[in-house]
Amino acid sequence: MNFYRQNSDLELARLIAEDDPQAFGEIYQRYKGVLFLHAYRMLGDDDEAKDILQELFTVLWVNRKQIKLHTSFSSYLYKALRNRIFDAIAHKKVEQKYIESLAWFMEEGECVTDQQIREQELTQIIESEISxxxxxxxxxxxxxxxxxxxxxxxxxxxxxxxxxxxxxxxxxxxxxxxxxxxxxxxxxxxxxx
Incomplete structure (x- = not known):
């Protein structure tokens, strides 16, 4: 493992692309702490930060042969993490809007439905009495x-x-x-x- 600690990020990226799990382990050890702190600061949730970090490294390993670095490996990881965090925040907003609209419907929609039913019943009663x-x-x-x-x-x-x-x-x-x-x-x- 000492051999991997001495390698640069670019050398480790090349080894990862060649299916070297120990090189992947070294990258994970180097960046998991700082990436977790960054995710936690942005999300404010320990479990969510861990989940995003796990997803990031899982995707990194799965797509290891397709990764093309145009910057440093650390920049690549921060950008990938940031994108996942933004996706999670956007998903939360959509989820929150859905929950709010569902809550509104449960409170107001039921009243609207009950009112419509009562109006229909009253209309039927009036029509019956007219007949x-x-x-x-x-x-x-x-x-x-x-x-x-x-x-x-x-x-x-x-x-x-x-x-x-x-x-x-x-x-x-x-x-x-x-x-x-x-x-x-x-x-x-x-x-x-």
Whole structure:
């Protein structure tokens, strides 16, 4: 092992590319401490720094034949480590945004969904109650709500007076209000039970 300690980083890189595990071990011993400290300072997490360092050296060994050094071996290692740290930080940010959006959906989305269901149920109740109105009253009421026609225009179309249209709409609203109020009371009582 003494032989490897005397070699330069470039000589060790050449030996690593030739599948020399002892040269790889020497590089690992030379840089693991300073690289770990650098990763820990940037990440603030001991386990995450260890994981990134292990991944860095694993990839270094797996890709040993493809590594082309354009600078010093230490510069290569620092740059590779920095890139992995940036990837980890970016991943954390994406993960945090996902968690926040999931938490929002769990809090707010459930309310939105419940509200939509209640609105649909209320719409069905109103439509059901409208269908129970006397036929002429229902026809006048639906025309007043579903068309842009005035009371006078509805009266002309149905060949009745506009006072009759107004009375029919008013009566329909009174009946619906009374029935829907009863539905709300029943719903509120059932929620409290």
């Amino acid at each position: 129970l109105l006397p036929p002429r009253m229902r026809e006048v009421f639906e025309m007043s709500r579903n068309t842009d026609l005035s009371y006078k225009q509805i009266a002309e179309e149905l060949h009745i007076s506009d006072k009759t249209v107004k009375k029919q709409v008013s009566s329909a609203l009174h009946i619906l209000k009374h029935k829907i109020d009863l539905v709300f009371i029943v719903v509120l009582i059932s929620l409290k039970m």
